Amino acid sequence: MDIPVQIAVRLKPPSLEDSTQCIFSNPVTQIVITESGQTFHVNRALPVDCTQANLFNSFMIPQINCFLDGCDTSVVVFGQPKTGKTYTLFGPGFECIHSESDQGIIPRFLTEIFHKFNQMPEREFVLHITWMQIVDNNIFDVLSAGLVRCFNVEEAFQYLQLGWRQRCPGNNHTVFTVSVEQKWVATNGVLNHRMSTASFCDLAAYPDSGLFALENIIKELLAENPPKQINYDQCILTAMLRDSFGGRAFTWVIGCISTEPEDYQDTLKILNLCLCCRGIKNFVTVNLFADNNTPVYTDKTLSQQNESNFNLQFATTQWIKLVSNAEGLFNKILQSKSLTEADVNQVTEWLFLKAECDECLSSDVGGDNKDSGPKHGLPRIAEDTEPSELSETDGDSDSEEDSHTDTLFQDKLQKFMEYFKEKNDQLFAERCEEYLNHIDSDDITLSHTSGSQSLPIMTSQSNSGRRRTIQPGESLSGAELELLRKVAAKAISPESQRIIIESHKKDLDPEPKLIERELLKMIDLPKADEICKKYKITKEKYTQKQNLTRKLSKEINSSQTQLKELINLCIAKERLIDDLSRAVSQNTQNKTHSDKVEGSLIDQDALKEIRRHETSLKTYKKQIDQIKRQIKKDEKRKNTLDLELVKDKLKLDDLSETSISTDIREKKERKLLECEEAIEAIDTAIEYKNNLICGKSPSASLSDTNENRESRTRGEQMLMARLDKLSHEEMKTLLYRYFQKVVDLRSACAALEAGVSAAADEAAAWRSRAAAAWRHAQRPRQHHHTRSFHAMHRCLDAGYAERALSFGMTTDSETSDDAMRLVDRMKQIARCHPPPVIPSQNLKQLMPAMAMPVAKVTKEKNKLVIVQQSKNKESKRI
Numbered sequence: 001m002d003i004p005v006q007i008a009v010r011l012k013p014p015s016l017e018d019s020t021q022c023i024f025s026n027p028v029t030q031i032v033i034t035e036s037g038q039t040f041h042v043n044r045a046l047p048v049d050c051t052q053a054n055l056f057n058s059f060m061i062p063q064i065n066c067f068l069d070g071c072d073t074s075v076v077v078f079g080q081p082k083t084g085k086t087y088t089l090f091g092p093g094f095e096c097i098h099s100e101s102d103q104g105i106i107p108r109f110l111t112e113i114f115h116k117f118n119q120m121p122e123r124e125f126v127l128h129i130t131w132m133q134i135v136d137n138n139i140f141d142v143l144s145a146g147l148v149r150c151f152n153v154e155e156a157f158q159y160l161q162l163g164w165r166q167r168c169p170g171n172n173h174t175v176f177t178v179s180v181e182q183k184w185v186a187t188n189g190v191l192n193h194r195m196s197t198a199s200f201c202d203l204a205a206y207p208d209s210g211l212f213a214l215e216n217i218i219k220e221l222l223a224e225n226p227p228k229q230i231n232y233d234q235c236i237l238t239a240m241l242r243d244s245f246g247g248r249a250f251t252w253v254i255g256c257i258s259t260e261p262e263d264y265q266d267t268l269k270i271l272n273l274c275l276c277c278r279g280i281k282n283f284v285t286v287n288l289f290a291d292n293n294t295p296v297y298t299d300k301t302l303s304q305q306n307e308s309n310f311n312l313q314f315a316t317t318q319w320i321k322l323v324s325n326a327e328g329l330f331n332k333i334l335q336s337k338s339l340t341e342a343d344v345n346q347v348t349e350w351l352f353l354k355a356e357c358d359e360c361l362s363s364d365v366g367g368d369n370k371d372s373g374p375k376h377g378l379p380r381i382a383e384d385t386e387p388s389e390l391s392e393t394d395g396d397s398d399s400e401e402d403s404h405t406d407t408l409f410q411d412k413l414q415k416f417m418e419y420f421k422e423k424n425d426q427l428f429a430e431r432c433e434e435y436l437n438h439i440d441s442d443d444i445t446l447s448h449t450s451g452s453q454s455l456p457i458m459t460s461q462s463n464s465g466r467r468r469t470i471q472p473g474e475s476l477s478g479a480e481l482e483l484l485r486k487v488a489a490k491a492i493s494p495e496s497q498r499i500i501i502e503s504h505k506k507d508l509d510p511e512p513k514l515i516e517r518e519l520l521k522m523i524d525l526p527k528a529d530e531i532c533k534k535y536k537i538t539k540e541k542y543t544q545k546q547n548l549t550r551k552l553s554k555e556i557n558s559s560q561t562q563l564k565e566l567i568n569l570c571i572a573k574e575r576l577i578d579d580l581s582r583a584v585s586q587n588t589q590n591k592t593h594s595d596k597v598e599g600s601l602i603d604q605d606a607l608k609e610i611r612r613h614e615t616s617l618k619t620y621k622k623q624i625d626q627i628k629r630q631i632k633k634d635e636k637r638k639n640t641l642d643l644e645l646v647k648d649k650l651k652l653d654d655l656s657e658t659s660i661s662t663d664i665r666e667k668k669e670r671k672l673l674e675c676e677e678a679i680e681a682i683d684t685a686i687e688y689k690n691n692l693i694c695g696k697s698p699s700a701s702l703s704d705t706n707e708n709r710e711s712r713t714r715g716e717q718m719l720m721a722r723l724d725k726l727s728h729e730e731m732k733t734l735l736y737r738y739f740q741k742v743v744d745l746r747s748a749c750a751a752l753e754a755g756v757s758a759a760a761d762e763a764a765a766w767r768s769r770a771a772a773a774w775r776h777a778q779r780p781r782q783h784h785h786t787r788s789f790h791a792m793h794r795c796l797d798a799g800y801a802e803r804a805l806s807f808g809m810t811t812d813s814e815t816s817d818d819a820m821r822l823v824d825r826m827k828q829i830a831r832c833h834p835p836p837v838i839p840s841q842n843l844k845q846l847m848p849a850m851a852m853p854v855a856k857v858t859k860e861k862n863k864l865v866i867v868q869q870s871k872n873k874e875s876k877r878i
């Protein structure tokens with residue numbers, strides 16, 4: 001399971017009570033904030049006054065559970081010098097003078113582990129500790145004994161005391177490990193055999209080769225393309241922390257930081273490193289031995305256990321069903337106040353379920369199942385709750401008994417309803433409270449989710465009092481699952497929790513759909529405008545608060561300078577007063593009586609001077625008090641403002657995220673619109689071109705008048721401008737649409753061509769029919785038909801289809817159908833294509849010569865004599 005490295009930040013309490021703090025932490029929002037307003041989100045932002053116990057409880061309990069489940073765990077502490085790294089891990093020391101409450105993580109961890117083992121006597125365990133120090137890449141065994149076995153917590157503490165005395169002081173790294181091998185037979189009869197190591201590392205404050213190597217490894221792990229093999233063996237420190245960063249341990253990194261302004265830059269470095277570590281994911285697994293999961297119990301014992309398990313599981317399922325049904329049912333009953341038939345059925349079903357549950361759990365709530373032994377499978381329901389299943393033999397004679405049963409049933413129903421209402425309300429109130437209390441605490445040991453949308457149900461360990469049993473073959477332990485849910489999944493927002501809880505409390509609609517609806521509403525409701533408005537207002541407030549904070553910081557700074565000056569003045573004045581009073585007393589001691597009279601005047605002046613200085617000293621002190629009070633007040637106000645700023649910042653981030661998503665959606669819509677417009681323009685252009693190709697005049701809107709030409713040019717320009725604006729992706733979409741258009745046109749063309757060829761075929765067919773008709777006409781009335789046909793053809797040639805029709809009709813009854821069709825076709829052709837107009841001049845050329853003149857040519861001497869024979873009398877001589 002991938003679990004990111006978890007980060008905690010601990011602020012070292014300021015050395016002086018009134019010294020200025022440049023870093024603050026907000027344990028509610030888990031944010032560390034700098035004086036400049038920079039925020040760092042961490043898993044645990046521990047407050048400046050965080051006790052050792054709070055620190056341990058805030059994140060070590062799940063780690064211990066994980067460790068006991070067989071996972072490796074690790075705690076790495078780093079930070080500036082003297083910021084409490086050793087204090088956090090070990091505490092102030094192990095001498096008697098130190099109180100138990102000051103103990104650090106390691107002694108607490110050991111105490112807790114031994115305590116847990118005492119609570120689980122079925123577990124056999126072997127616990128070893130080691131304590132190593134790395135100085136200049138050399139390793140020292142603090143306990144001088146390698147692995148040390150500890151049988152109980154007292155022994156472990158003796159070694160802690162020994163090690164504390166023997167450890168080397170100075171800038172070095174300390175690695176303390178606790179390893180445990182444990183064996184136990186689970187309730188399902190299988191052997192669990194696991195091994196886990198918890199390592200605790202106190203890193204050196206001043207960078208050395210080990211720290212540089214560790215930083216490099218962190219960078220490598222965070223790189224976009226991390227190397228396949230990370231060289232952990234480059235130094236002892238990285239080799240020892242192999243599992244803590246990018247390894248198999250569940251790791252917490254604790255950054256100990258100083259809040260003093262002079263350490264500000266170093267503190268920022270530590271915080272940035274913390275953030276880097278947050279990006280590292282470790283693959284946490286359960287370390288099993290080969291014999292893990294081996295059955296230990298006999299088949300008989302197992303089957304007995306399985307049976308009881310089955311009953312228990314069955315009862316649990318039924319119970320869950322009951323609880324989920326009961327609330328809806330009671331609401332209905334409460335609202336309607338009278339039971340309908342459907343309600344009665346529902347309640348009956350509920351009673352059946354409960355009876356099943358009762359039998360499985362062998363708890364006799366209604367007192368009906370007293371004689372029911374351990375049964376397997378579904379138990380029989382008591383007859384008195386089943387009026388519909390009464391035997392026919394009981395029939396009419398039992399009508400009285402029926403009514404009695406009904407009353408009994410109603411009474412029982414009422415009783416059960418009251419009982420369950422009370423129980424459910426109580427249970428739900430408890431769960432609500434528990435859920436709210438534990439929503440952000442690590443005291444949660446188990447969480448289930450039913451479906452991706454449903455809410456996590458969390459069970460606190462303190463309440464259940466039992467550890468979750470790990471089933472055979474299960475690779476993930478309870479603690480792992482819990483961690484995954486805590487770490488990988490985001491907890492539901494407090495607002496949503498409120499809605500869910502209120503919906504239950506008010507009994508509005510207990511079904512989960514309501515919750516879903518409410519959540520959806522919450523997501524859908526904010527409109528872009530509202531978000532913008534809200535964002536503006538919050539931003540304004542945020543800026544105002546920022547300005548105020550800056551102003552306050554300035555004021556605090558100037559007050560502090562003033563304070564320093566006044567303190568210096570006070571010191572100077574006090575010295576002066578001392579000097580003066582010393583001088584006066586010396587004068588009085590050393591002088592003779594005559595001198596004394598003369599000197600008394602001088603002394604009086606000196607005394608006056610002293611009094612004057614004392615008065616001004618008093619005024620200075622008053623001013624100092626005032627300024628101090630003012631500084632405290634300002635600081636308090638500044639702290640409040642800082643917290644408010646953090647909250648506002650989060651709010652702003654949320655709002656900007658929402659508005660960005662709305663903005664993106666709007667932009668996308670705009671782009672799509674532009675794209676659509678461009679496509680439309682292209683369509684029009686294509687149409688225009690098609691019209692030209694087909695020899696038609698372009699459409700009215702695009703006719704070639706000057707005005708339209710201009711508008712077309714404008715349109716084209718606009719089109720080009722739009723095309724320029726389109727992105728690569730949009731251009732692709734556009735081209736695809738254009739391509740589709742061309743393909744469509746091509747297929748339309750092909751269809752048209754097919755139509756033309758079909759028409760040609762038809763024409764040929766008609767021609768052959770006409771020939772056949774002609775042949776037929778040749779037969780009996782050939783002469784008449786010939787004439788008619790000639791006449792018809794002449795008419796057709798001249799384009800007079802109507803007249804051709806009249807000729808056709810007068811020909812012959814046999815051929816009249818064909819002729820009719822022919823004429824129809826001719827009519828069509830005549831309608832579609834006007835006959836070509838041949839110029840009369842050309843027609844003349846085509847006309848056959850009619851009534852040709854006959855002439856006889858003779859030769860007489862040197863003359864040719866041409867005589868026209870038709871006109872016998874006429875002769876021409878040339």
Ligand SMILES: Nc1ncnc2c1ncn2[C@@H]1O[C@H](COP(=O)(O)OP(=O)(O)OP(=O)(O)O)[C@@H](O)[C@H]1O
Binds near residue numbers: 012087092170
């Ligand atoms: N949160 C704290 N509460 C009370 N005392 C603290 C806290 N943090 C540190 N101290 C005290 O500050 C002193 C320095 O702490 P510690 O030695 O743990 O710092 P360190 O970071 O380990 O120092 P080094 O840089 O030498 O390793 C100790 O006396 C310790 O008791």
